Amino acid sequence: MAATTFSWLVLLCPLVGTIAIAVGFRRLQGRGAGWIATAMIFLSFAFAVVTLALVLGKSPHHRELTSTLWRYDFSAGLDAKLQILVDPLSVFMVLVVSGVSALIHLYSVAYMDSDRGYARYFSYLNFFVLSMLLLVLAGNFIMLIVGWAFVGFASYALISFWYRRRTATRAGIKAFVINVVGDVGLVLGTFIIFQHAHSVEYLKVFHATHHVFGHDSATLVVACLLLGLGAFAKSAQIPLHTWLPDAMEGPTPVSALIHAATMVTAGVYLIARMHPLFEQAPTAADVTAIGGCLTLLIAATIGLAVTDIKRVIAYSTMSQIGYMIMGVSVGAYSAGLFHLMTHAFFKALLFMSAGSLISAMAGDQSLDRMGGFRKAMPFTFLGFMVGGLALAGLPPFSGWLSKDDILGFLDHRGGGFLVLGILGYIGAFLTALYTFRMIFRAFFGEPAAQARELEAGHLAHADVPRNPATGEEEDTDVGFPGAEHHIAERDPPMKVAMGALAVLAVIGGVLQIPGVDAGIERFLEPTFADSVLARSTPSTSADWVGLAIGAVIAVAGIAVAYRLWIAAPETPGVLRRRFAPLYTLFVNKWYFDELIDLVVVRPALMLGRLGDSVLERVVVARGITGGTVGVVRAGSAAVRRAQTGLLRYYAAGMVIFISAVALYFLVSSS
Amino acid sequence: MNGTAVLFFIAAIGALSGAVGVVTLRNPFYSVLALVFHLVSLAVLFLLLHAQFVAAAQVIVYAGAVMVLYVFVVAYVGGGQEPLTMGGATFRFLGPLFGAALAAELIIAVLGSALQGISTRGAHIGPAFGTPEHIGELFLTKFLFPFEVASILLLVAAVGAVVLARRRRGLEPEVEMDRRVRMTRPSFTGTMAEAAGTRLPQPEPQGPQAPLDSEPEPAGATGGEPRYKGGW
């Protein structure tokens, strides 16, 4: 069968999973829903591998395949079809998405056990995988927008999964609203492109780009900036990033899957896919690159200061995606996507390990109360270490190779991009610093009470379940997390998933070692064949220089972190007091939430209140409806005056009328 | 000036004065008497028009039966002496005014061009015109249907009069009627809810209006002291 058929099967499996669980959840006992969902995603991954094999079997020039399942009717020249595009980029993304999703499903089978909404969780999660696969397999802008919107919904549904928690529902709303801003950008950008290119199919648009748009033409820049707006909202880049830390309200596997490995990379995928457009509009590409760089640094500084462990990892995600966006904006497509893949591995691993740790802490997520878990949770500690080293970029972990691939390309392009590259190296230092701050504080030092309990063999339990962010009391009924906590050391599915990701995080870099092989670059070449920027790559020696610098910086960061949190533990306090204003800025997330509240939310609320008090109450209620009522009342009152009830008035009326009629006849006949 | 014309004028003046008397006399009893006089004058006019049977019926039925009925009722009800000024301020002037206007119109119509074609002679009529035999024959042949309908009308009127005049068992208590009609339903319920006896829905308590952004992490919010003393 053709490669495209298997791609449709890739899409079909999670759809079947979603519907099967949604319809039959009452009959599924225990972990049944979980196993079904996991099996579907593994099956999807298998089909993706088959697709890969079939695509590789073709010659490089014939690797862009489209397949249409249904043609919506032509309307106004809109050639919208239910169409997928199977080319190296989409196959790459499908493999990453389905592979990591499968492992996270496996992890969730154990982690979410005892939650009353178990089946709902897996139904949503399968739906998410379906939407993400649809997004990356889309063959035209319309299917992209459909996938984009579905992914937004799945994110919202999973963030507010514990829907009786007010913080969770508010976070879900916040995520959705900010995503909608991005959706508007995406749709408007699509419209502008359609208006000029007269098609919504990817291949047709990309082939026509050079004819239709001039180099750096204002229209294309605007369209690309709007697409970039969509990418920034979905990938949580500044200024549309405020939803991502709040999205940590969702269950930890959700954070791992959606907000680390897959959904937030949709923006990266978008820019990579639209590279012909972005290359034809370098201004827009520069803007996105600078945005990515800013995010990289700002997020890293915030990650240094916050104390909720999941939020540290969330800001780390934001920062790493900044790298990826920077990469694909300047032409380092294979490097950026390589980093996407490795980041998926080690970030999902970090989140999984964090989930295990939080379970051991009986739901408490604050670093302030964690410590010394090294002896109690060796496997989780291993997971953190592997993930952390990969994140920090220590050789020979995968993160080192991918991150420095991007930075090497930036240096190679030179000019202003060299500045971005240097800022990227500074970000790498900060990355190592905050990663190991987290690890050293959580696993070293004096063991916490929960750690001691665990060493004694007893998993800690909170007497009263509480909301980790606000401390409110909760119960464990439906809509709240379940009563039991699961740690990796005791639950095999969690262990297997984490183990697989750890292995991948270590060896994943072998695909693209400079001078040895360029697996990813060669695989993705057909997609990026039309790219001008991707042709010039740095030489092997320049690559190795960059890698060496990266390694040195990573070691430096780890060393500083060791000094601050293990060797001389009183130093952090001193530093904090010395740089108090800076610390306040970082811990308050650079006041972005307050700024958005002031600039967007308050005016909107004021407008709403104005609308209510003036427009609604005065104009509509009193004016229009009240006015209509008043007019009718006045009219009836006037007419009612004829109903005097007095016989003689009625008689008079009759006489007058008869006289009038007689007069008429008199006049008309004379 | 022949006899018919003289008789016509006498009868006409009689009829008109009777009519004016009905309208202007204060005591309703006197009005009834004036009407009787008017009716008799009209009967004379009918006779002049060769309508013998109609004239006889007028006197016997109208003046004889209907007016007697009126006299009985006036005697029972006893109309009060109604002063002219109390006839409603508006209508003291407007009544005669409207009447005069209408009269003017009709007279103009009659005397005007529309009726110029009236011959002063009248059609040729035979000797049996207006006799009871002729009228009776017409009633039973050509105008049978109106005759029967009129009798049904009389029956209906008789039944109606009996219904109106029968004595009921006291007055219907108006208070009860009012309460049944004017009882208001409590809001948010309909008649079925009343019947079923359900309770009123309570208004939803308003949740606290909180802004949508998240609060910055409090330094040691969730229960217990921060055990980490490092500060950063």
Next chain:
Amino acid sequence: MWIGGYLVVSALIFCVGAGGVLMRRNPLVILLCLELMLNAANLALVAFARMWGGEAGQIFALIVMVVAACEVTVGLGLIVAIYRRRLPIDVDELRELQG
């Protein structure tokens, strides 16, 4: 004889009756004025019967008389009923139809 005279008389009687209906407050007298108007119509009918030579006018006049009798019956019954309720016999007071 000139038919116009009878018609003029009929018109005058009709208008006097109409004026009386408008002016008087006692329902009994109003009914009497209604009788006047009916009689005026009767006169006109009979005059036209004489003019055209057909008896339909006279027949119709008799029917009108029947109608007048019925109407008087019902009207007086109403007045008696009103009187028995102890309501004032005054059309300006009987205003239940006021809207």
